[in-house]
Amino acid sequence: MKECIYVIEDDENIREIIELALNSAGYTVKQFSSAIPALKQMQEENVDLAIFDLMLPEMSGLDAIKEIRKTNQELPILILSAKDREIDKVNGLDSGSDDYMTKPFGVLELQARVRSLLRRHHSKNQAIMTPSLSLDKQTRVVKKNNQSIELTNKEYQLLVYLLENQDRVVERDELLNHIWGYEFIGESRVLDVHIRALRAKLNDDGNKYIKTIRGVGYRFIEGKKDYE
Known part of the structure; x- marks a missing residue:
């Protein structure tokens, strides 16, 4: 069965371009000119991914995404908007979206972003185990020594990505782009703050679970003997 993608966009021409691009990539597309009918339809059928414009009539894309996240944390959501300021991207991602693209957009990049979001979504039912940690992607339950x-x-999200890439060092920019969905302008400490908070909850001093590779990034090391 083809994966179903909702496109919520008030510009008919852009909706048609998106549908053509995604149909050619093998997806089923359903168009909506506003968010309210899309939210209603989501309650009646399975949706694999949603693409939202931000500036919509009746209900904004941000408000619609927040409404979805009240009951559905798993649906992949891509924002496609003409708003290209950093604060717009931050607000969009903080609202619960998984990725952010700006208009005008390239068809090939749109197809690639959709593939990436769906691939990440399909992998969520997998469990990851280390000697002392277990992470269930389906329930999002993380346990350390069964607690x-x-x-x-x-x-x-940081822990999942580091666990999924245990065999290599993950660079800072890669983590920022993957978790926050865009490149930060200038120096940002947001990654360090979240790594520090994650380490505190794991009771990690940097030599047990998440090792800092100075000047490069981080690596998950529990059970690894060749990380030096």
């Missing part, structure tokens, strides 16, 4: 650990959404 549950409460993580924020960003802390959870």
Whole structure:
């Protein structure tokens, strides 16, 4: 069965371009000119991914995404907007979206972003185990020595990505782009703050779970003997 993608965009020409691009990539597309009918339809059928414009009639894209996240944390959501300021991207990602693209956009990049979001979504039912940690992607439960650990959404995403890439050092820019969905302008300490919070919850001094590779990034090291 083809994966179903909702496109919520008030510009008919842009909706048609998106549908053509995604149909050619093998997806089923359903168009909506506003968010309210899209939210209603989501309650009646399975949706694999949603693409939202931000400036919509009746209900903004941000408000619609926040409404979705009240009951559905798993649906992949891509924002496609003409708003290209850093604060707009921050607000869009903080609202609960998984990725942010600006208009005008390239068809090939749109297809690639959709593929990436769906690939990440399909991998969520997998469990990851280390000698002392277990992470269930389906339930988002993280346990250390069989004791549950409460993580924020960003802390959870960081841990998942580091666990999925245990065999290599993950660079700072890669983590920022993957977790926050865009490149930060200038120096940002947001990654360090979240890594520090995650380490505190794991009771990690940097030599047990998450090792800092100075000047490069981070690596998850538990059970690894060749990280030096």
